[in-house]
Amino acid sequence: MAATEPDVTNRTMRRIAIASGTGTVIEYYDFFIFATAxxxxxxxxxxPALGSAAGVVASFATLGVAxxxxxxxxxxxxxxxxxLGRKRTLVTTLLIMGLATALVGLMPTAEQIGVIxxxxxxxxxxxxxxxxxxxxTGATLMAAENAPKAKRGFWSMFGAxxxxxxxxxxxxxxLIIGETMSDETFHSYGWRIPFIASLLLIAIGLxxxxxxxxxxxxxxxxSQRGTSRAPFVEALKSQPREIAFASGVLVMTFAFYYLAVGYLINYGTAVLKLPRTTVLLIGIAAGLMFGLAIVLGAAYSDRVGRKKVILAGNAVAVVxxxxxxxxxxxxxxxxxxIGSCVTTLxxxxxYGPVGAFMPELFQTRYRYTATxxxxxxxxxxxxxxxPLVAAAITAAHGGFTFGIFLAVLCLISLGCTLALRETRNAEMSEPVKAPVH
Structure with missing residues (x-):
């Protein structure tokens, strides 16, 4: 029996895309207010006890914990x-993220409770x-496993x-909070407002x-095969090559993006001495540029293939x-x-094609885990x-040396993408064969 595509209307796909995108808007809003703070x-x-430079390193180390x-x-x-399914898991991740974020906004300072x-x-x-x-992963699979093959790249990009x-x-x-209160008030309690306000967004997302x-x-x-008892183990045994190389595909994207939205915010204010408002406004422009580039990359991947688009992005990134x-x-x-916006572009x-590329690499029974x-x-x-090593390298050896480090990461992504197959014509469900025991 051949695999068949899901019979889903454009109206249903729009609803799924909104659900996928809305959830990740909320999840990453929570994630990035922490990065900005x-x-x-x-x-x-x-x-405060660590001093200015060490305090920045420790602060960005908390990002690394995540x-x-x-x-x-x-x-x-x-x-x-x-x-258990994509939907139940997505609801659970949203609740955990929301509660953790709200509690950050309620956290006493080091001056109040010390090292705790x-x-x-x-x-x-x-x-x-x-x-x-x-x-x-869940948000992306929700779209990818519903989308028609010809437009899977486009519909799968809404999570990103x-x-x-x-x-x-x-x-x-x-920006709004910082501009409507003094620096003293902002550092006292103003920074807490975005964390606590996220509870409203969580309710909408649910x-x-x-x-x-x-x-x-x-x-x-x-219904046809049941579920895997150990999806991670089965993925490692069944598709070790894909597991090995797929991890490298996104290294450049993560490095460039989190550099732009995390470290460069601090670099712009602390090192370049640019006004905080200017840096935040530029960060917003960089974020918008990132979104536009995602749409272009995803749509183009439906025409020429996922691999070609990802390779092009990684090759330019090296330079x-x-x-x-x-x-x-x-x-x-x-x-x-220019630096911030081109980096996110x-x-x-x-990044645009990855929402389709990653799920298309793996079989359904362990797709969530492997992807x-x-x-x-x-x-x-x-x-x-x-972001963790950037401050130390740039301070000791200069920005160009750190650029060499970034270029090596870009080459890793380029090589790993070359090692994987094109997936644009892949089926999301497998033909029915003998049951897997």
Missing amino acids: AALVFPKVFF FVARPLGSVLFGHFGDR APILIVILRFMQGLAVGGEW LGGSIGFVLASVTF FVRLKIDETPVFKGEV WALALFPILDSASAVTFA IAGFA GFNYNVAGVVGGAVP
């Missing part, structure tokens, strides 16, 4: 997503990382696009996600990595804007490490 506030609020948690979250929530404050922040950040580890919108929303929120159905591809797999810091170091708002173009694991391992290598 880590750049602007946390060194003074939670790590990235370490993300692969664990991908295996945990991937297991349940492959056994940064410890609790690390724990909450770990919980956020666990939730995000299962979020993007939600991340872009979430970042812009977080930046706008901090309402939207509870309205969608489980994917027909997953329901068909369960840009070497040029970025020499451009930034002219210390003007214009060059800072390149990252977004390569999420590869996505989040790339997050550790590309998203956590560069």
Whole structure:
């Protein structure tokens, strides 16, 4: 019996895309308000005893904790997503993320409770990382497993696009709050408002996600073959090559994007001495550029293939990595804007096809686990490490040396993408054969 495509109307796909994108808007809004606060506030609020430079390093290390948690979250929530379904798992990740974020907004400072404050922040950040580890994958599979093959790249990009919108929303929120109160008030309690306000967004996200159905591809797999008892182990045994190389595909995208929306915010204010308002406005522009590039990359991948688009983005990234810091170091708002926006443009173009490319690589019975694991391992290598080491490398050896480090990461992504097959014509459900025991 041949595999068949889901019979889904455009109206249904629009509803699924909204549910997918809305959830990730909320998830990544929560994720990025933490990143923004880590750049602007946390060194003074939670790590004052370490001094300015060490406080920044410690603050960005809390970002790294989330990235370490993300692969664990991908295996945990991937297991349940492959056994219990995509929808239930997505609701769970949203609730965990929301509660952890709200508690960050209520956290006493180091001045009030001492060393317990940064410890609790690390724990909450770990919980956020666990939730995000299962979020993007479930949201993406919800669209990819429903979409028609010819437009799967386009429909599958809404989870990624939600991340872009979430970042812009977080930046706008901090900008409004920062501009309507003094620096003293902002550092005292103003920074807490975006975290607590996220509870309203969580309620909206739950309402939207509870309205969608489980994917027909997953329901068909369960009825025909049952579920895998150990999805992660089965994925490693069945598709070790894809597991090995798919993790590298997104290293450049994570490195460029989190550099732009995390470290460069601090670099622009602390090193280049640009006004905070200017840096946040440029960050918003960079986030919008990221979203536009995602749409272009995803749509184009439906015409020429996922692999060609991702390869093009990674190839350009190698050159840009070497040029970025020499451009930034002219210390003007214009060059800072160019550096930030081009960085997110390149990252977004390569990221656009990934929402279809990753799920198309793997079989349904362990797709949630395998896709999420590869996505989040790339997050550790590309998203956590560069911002963590950037300050030390640029201070000791200059920005160009750090650019060489970035270029090496881009080459890793380029090589891993070359090693994988084109997936544009892949079927999302497998032909029915003998039952798997």
